[in-house]
Amino acid sequence: MRLFRKRPVLAAALALTAATLGALAITSPAQAAPESASLTVTGDADDPITQGDGVSFSTAAGDGFNVWGTENHLTVQVFDPPAGPWMLDLSAPVGQPLTVGTYTGATEYLYESPLPGIALAGHDRICPYGQTGSFTVTDISWGPHGYLERFDATFEQRCNYSTGSARGEVHVANPPAPPVLAVGVAVAPAGTIDAATGEVTVGGTVTCTAPATVYVEGGLTQTWPGRRAKGIVRAEVACTPGAPIAWTSSSQSFSETPFRKGDVEVSANASSYDTTYNVFVSDETTARVAVRRG
Numbered sequence: 001m002r003l004f005r006k007r008p009v010l011a012a013a014l015a016l017t018a019a020t021l022g023a024l025a026i027t028s029p030a031q032a033a034p035e036s037a038s039l040t041v042t043g044d045a046d047d048p049i050t051q052g053d054g055v056s057f058s059t060a061a062g063d064g065f066n067v068w069g070t071e072n073h074l075t076v077q078v079f080d081p082p083a084g085p086w087m088l089d090l091s092a093p094v095g096q097p098l099t100v101g102t103y104t105g106a107t108e109y110l111y112e113s114p115l116p117g118i119a120l121a122g123h124d125r126i127c128p129y130g131q132t133g134s135f136t137v138t139d140i141s142w143g144p145h146g147y148l149e150r151f152d153a154t155f156e157q158r159c160n161y162s163t164g165s166a167r168g169e170v171h172v173a174n175p176p177a178p179p180v181l182a183v184g185v186a187v188a189p190a191g192t193i194d195a196a197t198g199e200v201t202v203g204g205t206v207t208c209t210a211p212a213t214v215y216v217e218g219g220l221t222q223t224w225p226g227r228r229a230k231g232i233v234r235a236e237v238a239c240t241p242g243a244p245i246a247w248t249s250s251s252q253s254f255s256e257t258p259f260r261k262g263d264v265e266v267s268a269n270a271s272s273y274d275t276t277y278n279v280f281v282s283d284e285t286t287a288r289v290a291v292r293r294g
Helices: 011-021
Strands: 036-043 055-058 065-069 073-078 086-091 101-107 117-122 131-142 148-159 166-173 183-187 190-193 200-208 212-224 227-239 245-251 262-274 279-293
Touching: 036 065, 036 073, 036 086, 065 148, 073 148, 086 148, 117 131, 117 148, 183 212, 183 262, 183 279, 200 212, 200 227, 200 262, 200 279, 212 245, 227 262
Parallel strands: 190 279
Antiparallel strands: 036 055, 036 166, 065 073, 073 086, 086 117, 101 117, 101 131, 131 148, 148 166, 183 200, 190 200, 200 245, 212 227, 212 262, 227 245, 262 279
């Protein structure tokens, strides 16, 4: 079962994000629905965001959450409340990771700032003139490629020119990060050539740590004094873990010089897509292959 499920982002949330968080890339590959999350906010009457009211959201109550970020910052979004989405963004000073501890003097500047950053918005309300605040991270754990395992924090934000504040706490939990997909590629030491067409066939094996479609691409090069033949390597393999899976590729020379029997240099790159982390993984190798008539 997939640990993360992509969730839609409402148009209102997009507009709110653009107005509140500036250049935040909400389409980050790390954007995902957490297994469990909650966000609780209360505020004073003069706070423009809460206007003295309190809100509480949780996945247990059926509220929709998205979470994304990097080691430097984290964004938690509640995207489907009837009165409009909520967004909380917390960041460490530029060049520093978010760690357990208290961050004071946070400002509206979330990126490329020597100070921490904070931005809370909700119900289509933002701080009209910027904000300051503080937050305390009590637990945080990242896995590979922006996979958030745990995050717990409390926070307080005051809009500039306001006498009231908003405050609250956020909790996010996911299962331990699964392993990243790994693939490998090998080239067999011998190949064949069709004497009639000059087509060279080479092969090898691929390996994978989870079921995946693996694409093998590369090239063939054969040289002798003053001449060079060149071809391509291309194969698609349905890979399953446990044992190497064979691949083969055939190519004629696309240069003016045809292939002939003898040694051929083969470059092979195996790549696949890790659907858990939304990243490409690859492996490559180069080998000298003895080509004989098939």
